[in-house]
Amino acid sequence: MTKKLAHRPSRKWGQNFLTDANVARKIAAAVQTPPPRLLIEIGPGKGMLTRYLLEYQEPYVGIEIDPQLAAYLKETYGNLPHFHLLEGDFLEMDLQALVANYPERHPVVLGNIPYNITSPILFKLLDHATRLREAILMVQKEVALRLVADPGTKDYGILRILTAVWADVTYLFTVPAARFYPRPKVDSAVVRLQFSSRYAEQIADYNLFRTIVRHSFQQRRKMLKNSLIPLLPEGIMDKLKDVWRKRPEQLSIDEWIALSNQIAQIQRGVTSGE
Ligand code: SAM
Numbered sequence: 001m002t003k004k005l006a007h008r009p010s011r012k013w014g015q016n017f018l019t020d021a022n023v024a025r026k027i028a029a030a031v032q033t034p035p036p037r038l039l040i041e042i043g044p045g046k047g048m049l050t051r052y053l054l055e056y057q058e059p060y061v062g063i064e065i066d067p068q069l070a071a072y073l074k075e076t077y078g079n080l081p082h083f084h085l086l087e088g089d090f091l092e093m094d095l096q097a098l099v100a101n102y103p104e105r106h107p108v109v110l111g112n113i114p115y116n117i118t119s120p121i122l123f124k125l126l127d128h129a130t131r132l133r134e135a136i137l138m139v140q141k142e143v144a145l146r147l148v149a150d151p152g153t154k155d156y157g158i159l160r161i162l163t164a165v166w167a168d169v170t171y172l173f174t175v176p177a178a179r180f181y182p183r184p185k186v187d188s189a190v191v192r193l194q195f196s197s198r199y200a201e202q203i204a205d206y207n208l209f210r211t212i213v214r215h216s217f218q219q220r221r222k223m224l225k226n227s228l229i230p231l232l233p234e235g236i237m238d239k240l241k242d243v244w245r246k247r248p249e250q251l252s253i254d255e256w257i258a259l260s261n262q263i264a265q266i267q268r269g270v271t272s273g274e
Pocket residue numbers: 013014015016017018019042043044045046047048049063064065066069088089090091111112113114115117
């Protein structure tokens with residue numbers, strides 16, 4: 001039996017609670033990673049998704065920042081041996097240490113995540129991509145579309161490229177704003193990230209890759225020639241003729257990797273005085 005809870009939703013913590021149990025069931029059922037798993041939920045809130053995740057009977061760790069909701073969750077599910085709740089900020093918690101406590105299990109992260117910290121959460125997950133198997137996340141629909149955007153479209157950008165390096169992303173389904181309380185202004189969507197280092201392994205210098213992508217998209221109307229010149233050693237553009245007239249949204253993930261590897265190679269040549 002779920003206990004009664006008098007709680008006032010907080011904007012600061014991006015609280016838009018899912019009100020449709022079918023959607024929660026679909027999110028839980030979307031897990032593709034086979035057992036044995038460790039289920040990690042970001043912001044379980046009032047437990048709408050939690051109850052379906054607990055049905056897996058596998059270790060579950062929820063991380064909830066709101067003390068009132070954390071207490072409520074502990075009271076409601078604390079009697080289950082596989083339920084664990086950490087009260088605090090997901091962005092501050094040591095995800096590596098958490099996962100290391102369950103070395104034999106495949107970590108799967110789930111959550112209807114607070115919209116105001118979507119990007120920091122995504123980037124934290126990408127930082128831990130080699131330790132995670134899968135993430136199933138509810139995000140704003142607009143973010144979901146950016147995560148799967150094709151080159152040449154307006155949604156294609158930094159988020160898509162940096163995510164694609166560490167994960168294959170699938171758009172699973174749209175969830176209308178009316179399925180939440182309080183009702184948000186926009187629709188949401190559920191995406192799946194299957195973590196994989198396939199692309200990351202091809203990148204010679206990931207910091208350089210990230211810098212080039214970020215810098216280019218900050219000036220997305222400019223040709224790469226113009227946006228990258230300040231970052232690169234003199235004369236380098238002559239060696240990058242094939243891409244320098246392109247705009248950032250025209251390059252595929254493979255082309256970004258090839259470009260950054262080429263720049264890394266030229267830079268090495270410059271620093272070693274070749
Ligand atoms: N999972 C619940 C649901 O679907 O109804 C709640 C979703 S609500 C969009 C986001 C939840 O994340 C809230 O419970 C909020 O308190 C929690 N939250 C916000 N910021 C957080 C953070 N930095 N770390 C952990 N939880 C956070």
